Amino acid sequence: MFDGKEWLCRLSAIDGTAGDEMRVAEAVIEAATPYVDETYVDSVGNAVLIRRGHSGGGPRVMLAAHMDEIGLLVREIDDAGFLRMAQAGGFDPRALLGQEVFVHGRERLLGIIGSKPPHLSTATERKKSVPLQDLFVDLGLPCADVHRLVQVGDRITVRKDVVPLLGERLAGKAMDDRASLVAMLVCLEELTHLRCSAEVMAVATVQEEIGCKGAEVAAYTLSPDLAIAIDVCHGETPGISDDRVQRLGEGPVVTFGPFIHPQLFTRLCDTAKRMRLPIQIEVAPGHTSTDADPIATVQAGVPTALVSIALRYMHTAVETLDYGDVVATGQLLAHCIAALEPAFVEGLTCY
Amino acid sequence: MLLKRLTEASGPSGFEGEVRDLIRTEAAPYADRMYTDALGSLIVETGLDKPGPRVLVAAHMDEVALMVVGFTANGLLRFRPIGGVDLRILVAKSVRVGKAKLYGVIGAKAVHLQEAGEREKPLALEQLFIDIGAVSEAQAKEHVQAGDIAVFTTEYEEMGDGRAKAKAFDDRVGCAVLLETMRGSFDVPVVFAFTVQEEIGLRGAGPVAYRVKPDVAFVIEGTVCNDVAQAPSHAEGTRLGAGPALSVVDRKTIVGRSMLDFLLETARAGDIPVQLRRVLGGANDAGAIHLTEMGIRSGAISVPTRYIHAPSQQISLEDYANTKRLLHSVLVNIGQEGALA
Numbered sequence: 001m002f003d004g005k006e007w008l009c010r011l012s013a014i015d016g017t018a019g020d021e022m023r024v025a026e027a028v029i030e031a032a033t034p035y036v037d038e039t040y041v042d043s044v045g046n047a048v049l050i051r052r053g054h055s056g057g058g059p060r061v062m063l064a065a066h067m068d069e070i071g072l073l074v075r076e077i078d079d080a081g082f083l084r085m086a087q088a089g090g091f092d093p094r095a096l097l098g099q100e101v102f103v104h105g106r107e108r109l110l111g112i113i114g115s116k117p118p119h120l121s122t123a124t125e126r127k128k129s130v131p132l133q134d135l136f137v138d139l140g141l142p143c144a145d146v147h148r149l150v151q152v153g154d155r156i157t158v159r160k161d162v163v164p165l166l167g168e169r170l171a172g173k174a175m176d177d178r179a180s181l182v183a184m185l186v187c188l189e190e191l192t193h194l195r196c197s198a199e200v201m202a203v204a205t206v207q208e209e210i211g212c213k214g215a216e217v218a219a220y221t222l223s224p225d226l227a228i229a230i231d232v233c234h235g236e237t238p239g240i241s242d243d244r245v246q247r248l249g250e251g252p253v254v255t256f257g258p259f260i261h262p263q264l265f266t267r268l269c270d271t272a273k274r275m276r277l278p279i280q281i282e283v284a285p286g287h288t289s290t291d292a293d294p295i296a297t298v299q300a301g302v303p304t305a306l307v308s309i310a311l312r313y314m315h316t317a318v319e320t321l322d323y324g325d326v327v328a329t330g331q332l333l334a335h336c337i338a339a340l341e342p343a344f345v346e347g348l349t350c351y
Numbered sequence: 352m353l354l355k356r357l358t359e360a361s362g363p364s365g366f367e368g369e370v371r372d373l374i375r376t377e378a379a380p381y382a383d384r385m386y387t388d389a390l391g392s393l394i395v396e397t398g399l400d401k402p403g404p405r406v407l408v409a410a411h412m413d414e415v416a417l418m419v420v421g422f423t424a425n426g427l428l429r430f431r432p433i434g435g436v437d438l439r440i441l442v443a444k445s446v447r448v449g450k451a452k453l454y455g456v457i458g459a460k461a462v463h464l465q466e467a468g469e470r471e472k473p474l475a476l477e478q479l480f481i482d483i484g485a486v487s488e489a490q491a492k493e494h495v496q497a498g499d500i501a502v503f504t505t506e507y508e509e510m511g512d513g514r515a516k517a518k519a520f521d522d523r524v525g526c527a528v529l530l531e532t533m534r535g536s537f538d539v540p541v542v543f544a545f546t547v548q549e550e551i552g553l554r555g556a557g558p559v560a561y562r563v564k565p566d567v568a569f570v571i572e573g574t575v576c577n578d579v580a581q582a583p584s585h586a587e588g589t590r591l592g593a594g595p596a597l598s599v600v601d602r603k604t605i606v607g608r609s610m611l612d613f614l615l616e617t618a619r620a621g622d623i624p625v626q627l628r629r630v631l632g633g634a635n636d637a638g639a640i641h642l643t644e645m646g647i648r649s650g651a652i653s654v655p656t657r658y659i660h661a662p663s664q665q666i667s668l669e670d671y672a673n674t675k676r677l678l679h680s681v682l683v684n685i686g687q688e689g690a691l692a
Contacts, residue, residue: 094442099444099663114580115437117660119632126438140514165484166483166485234461237458238478315462316459317444
């Protein structure tokens with residue numbers, strides 16, 4: 001029995017920044033193995049999970065969800081052994097103050113991003129946020145030990161186990177995009193119950209947060225007939241107008257816009273209607289900033305769609321989502337893929 | 352593990368019950384008399400039959416925290432701090448809310464949705480919410496009510512070289528020192544008091560001192576320590592690992608010269624490292640105790656605590672051990688003729 005929630009809690013807690021996704025890849029392969037025919041890690045680190053169709057000659061479908069999370073790098077080790085940081089992905093430094101982190105040196109070390117006691121700070125000081133260059137990591141180690149165990153360039157990840165909220169809601173540090181990995185796993189599991197002629201190439205991609213590197217390579221190598229990227233999108237947040245965000249718990253978010261293949265978008269919407277599965281539509285007038293963007297233009301072009309999971313507080317330690325949306329996303333994908341007929345796929349290049 | 356159980360217990364000012372119950376169980380075997388007062392402080396009297404000066408040793412049970420004050424239409428909780436909390440440290444942290452200890456998170460607008468320059472300004476209280484996962488105000492109200500408290504979820508763990516991190520070392524580390532010291536035997540009557548509401552104005556300690564009427568009092572605290580990355584030496588307050596910090600002057604108390612000399616001499620004789628607390632900001636229960644009735648000679652011994660009032664605070668376990676040693680020696684020496692002359 002596939003326990004997706006359990007896997008999501010496990011995957012979100014794994015440390016894996018861009019370029020260091022191996023631990024995530026191992027876990028994803030472990031989770032997917034019962035539902036696929038073949039797994040491998042490609043030359044850039046993407047984990048590829050292949051489930052063949054029930055007969056040969058069906059369409060070849062690529063799914064992409066990224067494994068990497070945003071992180072930090074050691075920029076400098078000061079005279080007292082405190083670490084200064086550089087960004088490796090888009091953090092708001094305000095969300096880092098007082099956070100526990102892991103520093104991935106010769107061994108994994110627990111650290112605290114220090115804060116000044118309110119007793120010592122002035123009112124004027126408290127009106128300014130602390131910029132990244134003034135933040136530091138305290139490992140609680142003598143300077144010599146820090147130099148022995150840590151070097152400039154070592155990775156730093158935020159430490160946060162998943163926090164279970166009311167109902168199906170969960171908060172964690174890397175729901176972006178481990179939630180989509182779980183949606184992909186739900187899809188693969190669901191396909192075992194369906195008759196599907198398509199070959200599914202589910203790719204857990206690397207280095208999305210620094211420019212969708214892994215997906216591009218995977219799409220070139222696999223050369224799929226069509227592709228669907230899975231990522232997170234912004235959930236409703238106080239102070240943000242409704243048109244920029246989607247609602248948690250109200251279903252998968254299907255994107256419409258010039259970067260998305262129009263027929264594939266329509267097919268996803270029709271599938272949802274057929275299954276009576278509520279979905280939300282997000283419109284993107286330009287790039288989607290997901291793996292969908294580079295996949296669509298590799299080789300001679302790939303018809304590509306994007307399905308997202310609404311998530312609040314993106315790129316903080318408490319990214320919050322509704323697990324129901326994760327399951328629904330996986331189901332939508334599985335039923336869409338299982339119903340793909342060759343004529344539809346051929347028609348994707350006919351405008 | 353006493354420090355773990357004490358720091359992981361919930362005890363905001365005015366809501367110290369869980370910590371009090373834990374301490375009551377721990378203290379029971381060593382108490383001649385144990386009772387609570389009108390504000391909720393727990394008083395443990397030992398050595399009642401002993402002659403000599405009556406000594407009060409106090410540590411506060413309460414911690415800084417948050418209180419739920421309202422709801423938004425989409426089910427988020429509005430809150431206000433209890434005690435001195437720098438709002439900047441709340442962003443992207445998790446808390447446990449109310450008696451049911453529901454998990455909640457304090458989120459922030461995603462960086463992608465911010466306007467230029469937004470991140471240079473801290474989030475104001477009006478922009479911070481606790482998200483318990485409720486989908487509506489009605490659902491939130493099924494689980495939480497105004498007045499419920501929220502505390503950080505930090506677990507106690509050892510880290511680095513002889514350090515530990517937890518929430519609420521201020522002042523559970525003091526409570527732990529008292530509980531461990533209580534196991535010793537002294538030639539004087541010692542009253543161990545676990546006070547309430549220190550963080551919101553030293554409110555519990557005064558009534559305790561009035562009731563106990565000690566001849567001398569010692570406060571055991573977790574105190575500010577800012578000996579971190581490029582902080583100038585004069586702004587450190589205390590230094591981690593340099594031993595318990597003795598108060599000289601703070602916002603509420605000037606420690607008497609004879610008291611300071613007694614503590615320094617006790618440390619010297621016992622070969623216990625100590626440091627002077629080099630900061631005027633902050634205060635502790637001594638501020639209330641030393642002005643009680645006709646005045647009570649009071650001293651304060653503190654465990655330096657980095658990132659005090661933040662979710663993950665750090666102490667040196669060596670400082671903790673040396674604070675216990677110092678308090679033990681103090682209680683041994685205080686009965687001697689002319690100790691505070």
